[in-house]
Structure formats: structure tokens, C-alpha cells
Amino acid sequence: MFTGWRRFADHHPRLIETAFLLLVYAAAGGQYLIAGPGPSWWIGLPLATAACLSLPWRRGRPHAVVVFTAVCVGVSGGLGYELSPQLLLPVIVALYELAVRTPERTARTHGFAVIALVFLMAVLSGQGSQPWAESAILTAFWCMLPVVLGGAVRLRRAYLGAVQTRAEHAERTREEEARHRVAEERVRIARELHDVVAHHMALANAQAGTAAHFARSRPEQAEKILGELTGTTASALRELQATVGLLRQPDDPDDTLAPAPGLGRLPELVSAFASAGLQVTVTVDGEERPLSPGGDLTAFRIVQESLTNVAKHAAAHHAQVRLAYTRDLLVLTVSDDGDGTSPPPAPGGGFGLIGMRERAQTVGGRFEAGHRPGGGFAVTAELPIHS
Structure with a gap:
């Protein structure tokens, strides 16, 4: 069954991309509609919409998309919204794509910068209800997780590419x-x-x-x-x-x-x-x-x-x-x-x-x-x- 889904995804990449981004938007924007006491939904939903709308450009301009989504998430945290995984989801997706496409040092630098930006804006605003230690740990975990996973994927792709190159070279040499x-x-x-x-x-x-x-x-x-x-x-x-x-x-x-x-x-x-x-x-x-x-x-x-x-x-x-x-x-x-x-x-x-x-x-x-x-x-x- 997994092979069938993988084959379907290979033949319909645009459909899979669209469905994935809609799920991200539903998760990131849905939290504002079911939020309890706090800022109104009409304040945070446009920020989530803007962050998700930038994600289709994450492959061509990964640096700019990471910065933009980090600013949107940081502003949301500064407005008093809780720093949850749903709130951080757009920047998580952008950081993963950056880690896959850039060297490890660049991805880590952007990850630490995002953590500092989001956490500082949320803490300095003084409007959040979360303890600062809990906010710092959650923000660091959810921002560094895509950096680590993306780096592992990038290294595996590089390894498989090197293996394929050696195999092709050996085949050409034999021929x-x-x-x-x-x-x-x-x-x-x-x-x-x-x-x-x-x-x-x-x-x-x-x-x-x-x-x-x-x-x-x-x-x-x-x-x-x-x-x-x-x-x-x-x-x-x-x-x-x-x-x-x-x-x-x-x-x-x-x-x-x-x-x-x-x-x-x-x-x-x-x-x-x-x-x-x-x-x-x-x-x-x-x-x-x-x-x-x-x-x-x-x-x-x-x-x-x-x-x-x-x-x-x-x-x-x-x-x-x-x-x-x-x-x-x-x-x-x-x-x-x-x-x-x-x-x-x-x-x-x-x-x-x-x-x-x-x-x-x-x-x-x-x-x-x-x-x-x-x-x-x-x-x-x-x-x-x-x-």
C-alpha cells in the first residue's frame, strides 16, 4: 500500500504539494478559530495566512521564506498567542526545506536566529500566559527539530547521489x-x-x-x-x-x-x-x-x-x-x-x-x-x- 501511495505521489507532485500546504494552513489557521480567551481570531489569522502563502516559494528562496515566516510567527507570539506547534508550523516547514537545500552551518544559524526572534518577541511583549522557560524549551525544540531532520535527509541524498555516481562511473569504466x-x-x-x-x-x-x-x-x-x-x-x-x-x-x-x-x-x-x-x-x-x-x-x-x-x-x-x-x-x-x-x-x-x-x-x-x-x-x- 505504501508503494502505491509513493507511486501516486511521484506521478502527481503538484496535487500532493497543494494538499500538504492546505493541511499546514488548516492546522496553523484553525488554532485561531478555536482559541480561548486572548487576542481575537481576526488578528492572528491574517498572519498565519501570509506565512502559509509564502511556503510555495520555499524551494526557490528558502532563506527569504524562513525570515518571513519567522517574522509572522514572532508577531503572533508578541500579540499574546501561545507558542504552540500549530503556531510554529509555517516556520517549521520553511526551516526543514532550508536544512535540506543548504549546508548544515547555514541551517543551524537560521534555526538559532528564528528561536531568538520568536522567543524574544513573545517574552518582551509581556502578553503571553506561558512561563518563559516553557516557551523557550518548546520554541527551541520545534525550531531545531526540522533543522536536524532536514540535515539528515540532505546527507542521505548526498550519500545516495555519490553512490549512484560511483556506480555510473564504474559502469562506464567497465564498458x-x-x-x-x-x-x-x-x-x-x-x-x-x-x-x-x-x-x-x-x-x-x-x-x-x-x-x-x-x-x-x-x-x-x-x-x-x-x-x-x-x-x-x-x-x-x-x-x-x-x-x-x-x-x-x-x-x-x-x-x-x-x-x-x-x-x-x-x-x-x-x-x-x-x-x-x-x-x-x-x-x-x-x-x-x-x-x-x-x-x-x-x-x-x-x-x-x-x-x-x-x-x-x-x-x-x-x-x-x-x-x-x-x-x-x-x-x-x-x-x-x-x-x-x-x-x-x-x-x-x-x-x-x-x-x-x-x-x-x-x-x-x-x-x-x-x-x-x-x-x-x-x-x-x-x-x-x-x-
Whole structure:
């Protein structure tokens, strides 16, 4: 039942406000009509009417309404009316609204000022029949009660507002974090798909072109290259299947990187490019050291993408891969002997260099790429070694 009344009040605030103010006026003005010996009703009723008529403005101008109602009540007390709760009711309502909407110090100051004003006017007039001690206690109680209750309501509203703000902030933070994680995963999968598709398609295209070139003059060589082309496309399908499988993994995607390709497959990669007409030389400086799964994958993908770019754009016949191991770093360099011209941009922009740079930064490394002074192009990546 209480919930029903609360819902009705939420949907009809003006009606509830009007009914409340009429009850206040009935209580404050009715005392003058049933008063016993003392001042006539026509003296006090206009004061009660004026005080109640100011209450609709208590939310917009709480200070002014408190002062006005206090003056009306004080004048009534000075005229000899008994300082009862009914007489103080307009100023009680005004003080409550002031305590709800202003700081505690302001509300208390106004409360003490109202007590002093009403009590002094009632006592100094000498027309009241109540003992001064009783008047002082009743006035102090009924004026400070709304200040205390209003302050408690204000603090509770502030607490609930702070809780709601924290909850909304936490919800926004969770949503932003989820969007950030989704974006990172999309970028990582897109990078994997780009590397796999670009490498294998470029390699297959080069092998098909070489086989077509040898078809008449060296059919045995062409047949061998076509056999290797079949292996290239099969490898492309396997890697695509593994990469797309990341989208279906319910567990941590990092776990799926364990069987990913690494530098251990470098001889296989070099052999594949050799069948496409690109001779690749691999040199190793320093003692070989194992990299983390993520670092090993990054190193392999950078070599793979660099050699793919050489085969596609550099018009080169030879490329060199240099692996230099230090205590904390693997310095990986891929260079070619091309003519040094920049490759034409792909429609919509290329993502090979961007992807390699992102891969290196993901594992805490650095990446550089640019033309060599003597001709050709070089890619250098510094990757940390985690034992």
C-alpha cells in the first residue's frame, strides 16, 4: 500500500504539494478559530495566512521564506498567542526545506536566529500566559527539530547521489574497458590475417609467375614449382584456419599463441621464397637464445612480412636476414638489394609496416624501416629476450 501511495505521489507532485500546504494552513489557521480567551481570531489569522502563502516559494528562496515566516510567527507570539506547534508550523516547514537545500552551518544559524526572534518577541511583549522557560524549551525544540531532520535527509541524498555516481562511473569504466579489449583483439586478429594472407598470396603469385616463365623452357622446374605452390596454398589454409580459430576461443587468447609459428620455421620460410625466385641469406650473430612465445611469433611475422614486401615491391633478387643476439635483445634486420624505390601504395593504404611496428611495440620492442644509402630497403626490429 505504501508503494502505491509513493507511486501516486511521484506521478502527481503538484496535487500532493497543494494538499500538504492546505493541511499546514488548516492546522496553523484553525488554532485561531478555536482559541480561548486572548487576542481575537481576526488578528492572528491574517498572519498565519501570509506565512502559509509564502511556503510555495520555499524551494526557490528558502532563506527569504524562513525570515518571513519567522517574522509572522514572532508577531503572533508578541500579540499574546501561545507558542504552540500549530503556531510554529509555517516556520517549521520553511526551516526543514532550508536544512535540506543548504549546508548544515547555514541551517543551524537560521534555526538559532528564528528561536531568538520568536522567543524574544513573545517574552518582551509581556502578553503571553506561558512561563518563559516553557516557551523557550518548546520554541527551541520545534525550531531545531526540522533543522536536524532536514540535515539528515540532505546527507542521505548526498550519500545516495555519490553512490549512484560511483556506480555510473564504474559502469562506464567497465564498458570502456570492454570496448578497448574488443578493439585490441580486433586489431590483433586483423594483423594476423594480414600477415598470413599477404605472405601466402604474394608467395603463391610469385611461384605461379615463375612456373609460367619456366613452362616452355624448363618444364621440370615448372612442375617442381607448381608442387611447391600446392604446399604454399595448403599452408595458407592451415594458418587461416588457426587464426580464425582465435575468434571461437572462449579462453584467454594468449593461450592460443603457444603453437604459433616462430623463428624455428625460418628455414621453411627461406625455402618457400627460394622457390619463388628470391634468394634469402640468414646470418646469426651471438649465441641463440629462446624468446617468449609472443616475441618468437613477432620475430617470425616481421621476417615474413619483410620478405613478402621484398618479393612484391622491391624488384630484388636477394635478401638478407640478420639475427644479432645480445644478453637482453634480439636485433633483427631484413635488407634487400632492390633499386631503392618506394613501393606503390595499395588501394586504401597498406598496413604491412604499421603491423610490424605494432607487433614490436606490443612485446616492448622498437621498429625502424627505411631506404638504405647504397640502395635497397632495410627493416630493423629490437625485441627483448625473456628467458
